[in-house]
Amino acid sequence: MDSLPSELLCKIIGHVTEQKDRKSLCEVSKELNTCATPYLYKSITLNTAESDLGFLDVKPFSEGLRTGPHSRLRHVKHLHIVSPFHERIDCRCIHWYNHLGVNDGTDVETEENKDSTNGNCPEQPQRSDHRDLENSLVSVLQQLEDDTLLSFSWDLGICVSSALLGKNGILIKKQRLIQSLSVISGGLDNSECYSRPNLLLQLGCLQSLSWKAIMTVTELDTLHDVLLLNSQHLHTLDIDLVHDESSEGLWPDENPALTYGQRRQKPFGDNFIATIVLGLEPGEQFILFPRIQELRLSEVSFNLAAMEIACALNITNLYSLKLHNCKGYLELLDSVIKAPQPIRLTSFELLTRHYESEIFRISNFLEAFTGLEELYLSLPYDMELREGLWPSIQHHKSSLKRLVCDNLSHDGSVNLDHNIKDGSTQGSAYEAVIDLPLVECIGVNDSGSSLESRLELIAPEVNWKLLHIRWSRADNPNWCGSRNSDRSSKHLARHTVAGSSDTSWRPMLPYVPDTLHTFATWAFGPTGFPKLQILASGDFSYKGRYDEWNVLLCRRSIVSSDTNTESDPVSESDGEPDQDTDPNNRKITPPRQPYRIMRKEDWGLWDGIEGGFAMLEACPLDPLFQG
Numbered sequence: 001m002d003s004l005p006s007e008l009l010c011k012i013i014g015h016v017t018e019q020k021d022r023k024s025l026c027e028v029s030k031e032l033n034t035c036a037t038p039y040l041y042k043s044i045t046l047n048t049a050e051s052d053l054g055f056l057d058v059k060p061f062s063e064g065l066r067t068g069p070h071s072r073l074r075h076v077k078h079l080h081i082v083s084p085f086h087e088r089i090d091c092r093c094i095h096w097y098n099h100l101g102v103n104d105g106t107d108v109e110t111e112e113n114k115d116s117t118n119g120n121c122p123e124q125p126q127r128s129d130h131r132d133l134e135n136s137l138v139s140v141l142q143q144l145e146d147d148t149l150l151s152f153s154w155d156l157g158i159c160v161s162s163a164l165l166g167k168n169g170i171l172i173k174k175q176r177l178i179q180s181l182s183v184i185s186g187g188l189d190n191s192e193c194y195s196r197p198n199l200l201l202q203l204g205c206l207q208s209l210s211w212k213a214i215m216t217v218t219e220l221d222t223l224h225d226v227l228l229l230n231s232q233h234l235h236t237l238d239i240d241l242v243h244d245e246s247s248e249g250l251w252p253d254e255n256p257a258l259t260y261g262q263r264r265q266k267p268f269g270d271n272f273i274a275t276i277v278l279g280l281e282p283g284e285q286f287i288l289f290p291r292i293q294e295l296r297l298s299e300v301s302f303n304l305a306a307m308e309i310a311c312a313l314n315i316t317n318l319y320s321l322k323l324h325n326c327k328g329y330l331e332l333l334d335s336v337i338k339a340p341q342p343i344r345l346t347s348f349e350l351l352t353r354h355y356e357s358e359i360f361r362i363s364n365f366l367e368a369f370t371g372l373e374e375l376y377l378s379l380p381y382d383m384e385l386r387e388g389l390w391p392s393i394q395h396h397k398s399s400l401k402r403l404v405c406d407n408l409s410h411d412g413s414v415n416l417d418h419n420i421k422d423g424s425t426q427g428s429a430y431e432a433v434i435d436l437p438l439v440e441c442i443g444v445n446d447s448g449s450s451l452e453s454r455l456e457l458i459a460p461e462v463n464w465k466l467l468h469i470r471w472s473r474a475d476n477p478n479w480c481g482s483r484n485s486d487r488s489s490k491h492l493a494r495h496t497v498a499g500s501s502d503t504s505w506r507p508m509l510p511y512v513p514d515t516l517h518t519f520a521t522w523a524f525g526p527t528g529f530p531k532l533q534i535l536a537s538g539d540f541s542y543k544g545r546y547d548e549w550n551v552l553l554c555r556r557s558i559v560s561s562d563t564n565t566e567s568d569p570v571s572e573s574d575g576e577p578d579q580d581t582d583p584n585n586r587k588i589t590p591p592r593q594p595y596r597i598m599r600k601e602d603w604g605l606w607d608g609i610e611g612g613f614a615m616l617e618a619c620p621l622d623p624l625f626q627g
Contacts, residue, residue, distance in 0.1 A: 010035045043078040046140070048133075050088040053158050056081070056136040073143040080153035080182075081137065086545040089625040092157040093186025134163040141170045151180035151208075157625050159186045176202045180236075184624070185213035206230040212240035212298075212624060220276045227277065231288050237313075239277075240298035240324075242623060274305035278312050288312040294320040296349075302328035307335045316341040322349040324619075330358065333365040343369035346399075349376040351619040359389065366392035371399050374611060376443075378406035378619035390432040397436050402615050404443035406470060434461045440531075441612045443468035452522050459529050466612040467523065468536040469516075512551060512597070524555050524594035533605050534612070535595065541620030552598040554605055 004012075013036050016022055025036040048056050141164075152171065154160055160183060164171045171178070181203065209226065213219050227234070274280045278288065285308065292314050302309055310332055315321065316339045323329050329352060336343060350362070359379075366372075366389070375393060393403070433439065442464055451469075512520070516537050522528050523535055538550030598605075606613050 006031070006035060010038075013039055037072055038075040041072050041075040043080075044073075044076055044140075045080040045082060046137075048081070048083045048156060050084055050086065050092075053083055053088075053092060053156055054133045056133050058136045058140050071143040073140065074145045074148070076144055077148065078151040078180075079140070079144075079149060080151075080155065082153060082155040083157065084544065085157060085542050085625055088157075089623075092625060093159050134161045137161070138163055138170055141174070144175070146174045147177045149175040149178055151182075152178050153182040155182055155184045157184050157186060172202045177205050178203055179205055180208040181206055182210040182238075183213065185211075185219065201225055201229055204229050205233075207233055208236035209234060210236075210238035212238070212242065214242045215272075220272060224277050224279060227288075228279070231290075233291060234289055235291050236294040237289070237292060238296040239273075239300060240296075240624065241273075241300060242298075242625065271301050271303055271305050273300050274309055278309065280305060280308045280312060282308070284308055285311040287314045289314050290317075293318060296320075296322040296324070297326055298322075298324035300326050302326060302332040304328075306331035307338075310335040310339065315339075316343050318345055320347040321345055322347075324349075324351045325353055327354055329354075330361045333361060337365055337368045344371070345369065346371055347374045348372055349374075349618055351376075351378040353380060363389055363392040367395050370396060372396040373399050374402035374615070375400060376402075376404040376615070376618040378404070378621075394432060394435050397438070399438065400436055401438050402441040402611050403433075403436065403439050404468070404470070404615065404618050406443075406445045406619060431458065434458050437463065440464060441466040441468075441609060441615050443470050443615060443618070445470045452519055456522075456527065459523075459527070462529065463531050464529050465531055465533045465609045466536065466615070467529070467532060467534075468540075468616055469519075469538075471538065512553070516551060516553075520553050520595045521593060524553075528594075533609060534598070536616055539621060540616035541622065542617075542624065545622075553595045554598045554602050556594055556596045 009031070013022070013025060013032075016025065016036075016039065019040065022036050022040040026033045026040055046056055046058065048054075149171075152175070154164070161169075163169055166172070203226065206226065207230075209230065211219075211223055211226075215223075223239075227237075282305075289312070295313060295315070295318050306328055315332075315336050323332075326332070329350070348366075366375075375396065377389070389405075393400070393405075433442070440463055444467075520535055523532055533555055535553040536551070537553075539546040540550055
């Protein structure tokens with residue numbers, strides 16, 4: 001080790017990806033500390049709790065660290081301020097309560113406030129002031145070297161602090177070379193908390209932009225300016241308007257983004273994305289984003305402007321296209337087909353609750369090109385997948401590796417047994433899957449009690465490594481897991497306490513319902529799927545919002561990976577499984593079940609399932625947050 005040049009040593013350490021391993025390297029010697037410290041501090045994520053979005057704990061980065069030119073924070077290139085979107089999905093921003101006449105930190109509720117929120121806003125928790133959040137974050141940003149930050153995320157769902165992106169904001173003044181910006185904003189048009197238009201014009205090096213907010217005129221104007229400034233080098237764009245009802249009132253006469261003629265005529269009706277954000281005129285066909293490769297649009301309307309938007313966004317040049325609840329999406333797909341350029345998509349995701357009877361237009365789009373590697377579809381119940389789309393899906397059989405097919409009812413709930421009603425695979429969607437030989441990951445919402453009988457004929461013929469049974473907890477409790485330790489079931493996971501023969505219930509492991517247990521026993525068994533590695537059940541969207549009910553199972557190993565063996569799910573009456581050892585003194589558990597609940601040491605299985613973990617989050621059934 002001492003003979004290695006420091007440059008080579010730093011390159012080797014650069015391949016270490018786990019933060020805990022980087023930290024351990026820093027503690028070995030001074031030389032390794034010098035090489036590993038820049039990698040340890042290269043990317044920092046600061047988390048806030050949903051119950052107190054104004055509090056940011058920065059003590060680990062402000063105490064015990066050198067300041068000035070010797071600060072370890074000078075190595076930071078990526079800074080992310082994040083919060084879960086699990087429980088507080090309504091009125092997250094503190095200014096909503098001020099707007100509704102409720103003082104911060106109080107629990108006062110009046111009839112007027114209750115009516116104004118329509119029951120959507122939960123009781124306001126005690127919160128720290130936004131100034132505390134600003135001061136904490138600024139104390140970290142001040143230790144960064146000027147123009148060294150490459151990416152910044154404000155993924156809190158509250159208004160962007162003016163101390164960051166305001167007129168004299170520290171990011172605007174000192175970090176103008178940011179290449180990736182992510183903003184999840186509360187979307188309240190309030191001069192106290194949101195930066196005014198044109199203040200982001202200093203950020204002219206963006207290659208990736210994610211903007212999710214309840215849009216106001218202020219945010220639309222700012223978004224227009226940022227896109228225009230970075231259009232020539234932007235390669236990733238993600239716009240989420242949260243819900244299209246936010247479009248009301250976005251056409252004030254004084255809106256400076258509109259010309260006099262636009263204010264009077266509304267050339268695209270109420271399509272403010274085409275007019276305000278993209279600045280398009282009817283009939284215009286020019287490419288606004290020549291280098292864009294990945295595009296995700298949610299709650300964006302293409303009505304009356306599909307051709308102009310398709311050309312401006314250069315959709316034929318994309319590798320990845322995701323459309324979530326976008327009105328007029330069929331017109332957009334038609335426009336892409338008519339474009340003279342060939343379609344280059346390798347990933348296509350379509351989620352819609354807008355019923356369209358002309359499903360053949362989706363089929364026409366899928367048949368207009370080849371080369372899809374992943375296809376994720378979540379369509380209304382009335383749009384028949386079996387007869388309308390499966391031939392088009394098979395059009396990509398030479399490349400398709402990951403597939404999700406959902407049918408949703410009109411109210412958004414999953415329809416469990418829509419495609420197959422007679423309990424057989426004859427003429428069914430599952431029969432068509434056999435003709436997709438490269439598919440390794442598949443997500444379906446057919447979780448009926450006879451799912452096994454519908455799959456048993458095709459199981460030996462498919463190469464599935466990951467099977468995701470998709471459902472919403474409200475609509476399918478029979479497949480719903482739980483981490484509540486007081487639920488009685490013969491399939492609760494148990495573990496042996498280290499150094500003791502006693503057993504105890506482990507609340508962090510999920511309850512496996514009988515329906516799922518029966519199916520998993522077959523799926524991982526000798527007559528099931530020979531290559532199946534992981535069986536997922538539940539809704540894995542939004543980074544753990546529904547983890548309390550989700551279940552991840554994997555094929556059971558005979559030899560445990562550590563000495564503190566956690567038993568597999570067993571019958572309560574069976575007691576603890578008998579233990580034995582192999583010649584290397586490793587513990588062996590008799591194979592009572594062909595599966596087990598995934599443990600931390602099993603997560604290496606994802607490395608052998610390309611794109612599998614990301615597929616679990618595809619086509620979320622619920623919105624990120626509501627206003």
